[in-house]
Amino acid sequence: MSDSFKTDSRQMLGRLRAVMAEDAGGQTRLDQITRLIAEEMHTEVCSIYLFRDEDTLELCATEGLKAEAVHQTRMKLGEGLVGRVARSGEVINTDNAPAAKGFRFMPETGEEAYSSFAGVPVQRLGEKLGVLVVQSKQARLFSDEEIYALEVVAMVLAEMAELGAFVGEGAAMSARHSQAxxxxxxxxxxxxxxxxxxxxEPRVVVTNPIAEDPARELERLHEAVEALRVGVDRMLSSAKGGEKEHLDVLEAYRMFANSKGWMRRMEGNIDSGLSAEAAVEKEQSAARARMSQVSDAYLRERLHDLDDLSNRLLRILTGQGHETGAEMPxxxxxxxxxxxxxxxxxxxxxxxxxxxxxxxxxxxxxxxxxxxxxxxxxxxxxxxxxxxxxxxxxxxxxxxxxxxxxxxxxxxxxxxxxxxxAQAQERYASIRDKPAKTLCGAHIKLKMNAGLMADLPSLESSGAEGVGLFRTELQFLIRNHMPKRAELSELYARVMDAAKDQRVVFRTLDIGSDKVLPYMKATDEPNPAMGWRAIRVGLDKPGVMRMQLQALIRAARGRPLTIMFPFVAQRDEFTAARAEMDKALERERILGHPIPEVIEVGAMLETPSLAFAPDSFYSEVDFLSVGGNDLKQFFFAADRENERVRRRYDTLNVSFLNFLEGIVYRCATLDTPLSFCGEDAGRPVEAACLAAIGFRTLSMRPASIGPVKSVLRRIDLGELRDVIHAERSVGAQSVRPAVMEYLRGKL
Structure with missing residues (x-):
């Protein structure tokens, strides 16, 4: 590259600072910026495009193209070279723009045949704001130094846009964070x-992106990094003796905090004319860009660590965060x-x-x-x-x-x-103490799901007839260490005290899948929802199961106790878990602790396989609870965390209702108490159909009990059953349309 084309980013930022210091409107500032960039880059054209909405870019300022094209020329994301830069977030640098993939000639701008094109994204921490473009008639590739200078300027433009420096007419130049x-x-x-x-995590706002004194900015960066290192070392020291995974994360933090490459890149950013904060943020943006392109889970996690460290460093430099004294509304x-x-x-x-x-x-x-x-x-x-x-x-x-x-x-x-x-809630409150009794005389027991002490007041206020599911894993998930048996025993006792004489079904620890304990080694499984979870973990780690069972027995203090094992897929799993229960009871008896006067041990039916278990299993369990959320995803082979498929399959699909009705029939024939627990139990239409096919106990979140009870008290289950059977007989895929029609006539 000849000296005539050499670009000094610090000089360009110095001129940019002068422009920003002037008392001028947003459009005037953008016009001046394009002019000075074109001069510094020795190009005929410099243009700034900003997003007017998520999919559309608008030409907001230009030096070298027609002035009347400003705010008139627009392009879709991915359209032309500018649209490609905006979509990918990556630089395009070519000495033969007309031959480049996606090139679009825009005659309305007065554009001539410019050979050279360089476009860099204007973005802030992954948030795309627009594109900065320079064009030249002379066929040449812009040097690495020139591209770096453009990236530095583009970052400053993003920071100034965040601060409202370019507010003007039109959607693309509207004030940031002001639109609906x-x-x-x-x-x-x-x-x-x-x-x-x-x-x-409040946004860190960089108010001084351009350095006035680079030496002072380097000093500030070094002081902040040293404070960061001391903080990480302190966290590491206090975590010694803890779980290996937690230590590994902190060791990764220390590695990054002491990385010479990371430091060198930030120092280089300051040398180019950026402030310490802007230098950190530029490197953070680069890390986030790399993160979005990395498929390897381990590398993504490490880049996330670097992102988190950058946030900590920015808060040290700016003093921003909740520590600033901002009050919660x-x-x-x-x-x-x-x-x-x-x-x-x-x-x-x-x-x-x-x-x-x-x-x-x-x-x-x-x-x-x-x-x-x-x-x-x-x-x-x-x-x-x-x-x-x-x-x-x-x-x-x-x-x-x-x-x-x-x-x-x-x-x-x-x-x-x-x-x-609110009016509906008042109506539900008026029937709180009345039974969920249908017009045909069937009494449906409505129970509530819980997992925290904070849930228990809802037992009375909602009108629930007991707790059909108490999730015990929350007490494990909210700690950074394994809870002690005495802590769990005290909690479970308080739950039973709060429930008074009402039955509480305690589900044993359901971890794995999406519920990973912070102090337990995570397993990398291709399909964790169908992997090592729930009772499978309990049987493989019997020490944890025994500790929890002992805590439950002690919490009962001789009172009736109901325990349910989750995710049972076959009979021998339940048999093994019940054997652990018997061992725990015997141990407590030997220690002289009171044994529950009545103990019920059941299982959650969440896998289709359990519906076809031998009759002996149905006779062995004291009760069964259909876990509708998991059962439905396995029945339809549709991951409930996958938005593309989870809504495609209907609970009121005839095949699923047939399957559920088969379970109801087996339990009725073998005299096994049965309930349905899950989101569908709390949806009035689905709840009505579940009652119609034979479920007499439904467990749901407290807020759903009023709406479900209101519907059940107005319908005849025999009539609704006839509607369901009629739809089956004509080969309907789902009974929902006919059921909705029936309910409209009743409600």
Missing amino acids: VLFRGSCGQEGAAQGHVWLH ADPILVARNIGPAELLDYGRALKGIVLEEGAVGSHAAIVARALAIPLIIHAARVTTEALNGDLILVDGDQGIAHLRPDDSVVSAFRDKMAMQ
Whole structure:
């Protein structure tokens, strides 16, 4: 490259700082920036394209193209070379643009046949904001130094856009974080809530992307990195003697914190003219870009470690975070990429709703959200980059939708919906103490699911007839160490005390699949939902099972005790688990502890195989509970965490109802008590059909008991059974349409 084309990024940033210091409008600033970049890069054209919506780029400023094309020329994501840069987030550098894949000639801009093209993404931590382009008639590839200079400038542009430096007319130049945004995610927990955003991890805002004194910025970086290293060493020292996996993560942190390559790249960014904060963020953006392209789970995890370290370093440099004294609003809606059960429990019932970018319907966070009856939306892409603390947000958990900064008409309609739900709750409260008795005289027992002490007040307020499922794994998941037997015994005793004389079904530890204990070595399985989990873990690790069974026996203090083993697939698993129960009872008897006056030991039917177990199994168990969530996904071979398939298969599919009815018949014939537990038990239409085919006990979240009871009290199960049979006889795939028609006439 000849000296005439040499570009000094520090000089260019110095001129850029001067432009930003001027008192000018957003459009004027962009126009000046394109002019100075073209001059510094020795090119005929410099253009800045910004996103006006998720799929459309708009030409917002240019030097060298027609001025009248500004705000008029638009292109879709992936269209032309500019669209390719925007879609991939990668640089395109070519000395023969017309021959490059995807090239699109734009005559409306007055564009001539420019040979050289360099486009770099304008993005901030993975959030794509636009594309910076330079073009030249002379056929040449831009040097690595020139591309680096463009990347540095593009990053500064992203930071300035975040701070509102380019606000002007039109959607592409509207103020950041001011527009109404609709997020379509998935339902993690039903319910509706209105409140204000509280970010679990607040955005770090870099207010000084350009360095005035590089030597001072290097000093600040070194001081912050040293503070980071000391912090990591302190965490590592306090974790000594803990679980190996936790130590491995901290060792990886220390490795990155002491990485000379990481430090050298950040120092190079400062040398190019960036501030310490911007230098860290530029390297963090590069790591996130690499993370999005890596398929290897181990490497992705290491890049995630680096991302987390960068966040810690940025908070040290800026002093930003919750430690700054920001107060949580009175009606907080928690917004986060993801969150663990312990962190969520720390917030407790103060939260009005939760919106996550990631998560899963069976995740720890979803389980806790259901226990606390907090509306939850998962898979809300980009919500953490759009939301700011204090923004008004509406959460519609029923539809998996969140409205951020909604307009008045949306707020009004949403409040009407909440008012209607409140009226319905008043109606349900009026029948709280009445039985779920159908018009034909059948009494359906409605029980509640629980997993926390916080659930137990709902036993009385919901009108539930006992606890059909108490999830014991939550007490294991929210700790960073294995709970002691005495701790568990005390908790289980408090649960039984709170339930008074009502029956509580304690499900033994159901871990594995999506429920991985933080202090237990994770197993890399291709299909964890069908892998080493639940009773399989218990039988392979009998020490943990025995400890939990002893805790339950001691908690009973001689009172009746009901225990259920999860994920039983064949008879010998239940037989082995029951043998462990007998050993625990004998041990407690020898130690002189009181033995439960009555003990029931049952199993969850979650695998199709158990439906075909020998009659002797049905006689051996004291009761069975159909675990509808898992059973349905295995029956239809549809992963319930996979959004592409989980909604394709209907509970009211005739084949699934036939299967369930076969289980009901076997249990009735062999006199085995049976219940149905899961999300479908809490959906009024599905619950009515389950009752119609013979289930007399349903277990659900407390908030569902009122709606289900309201429907059951208005229908005749014989009539509904006839509707189901009629649909079967004509070969219908699902009975839902006919059932809905029947219910419309009754409700």
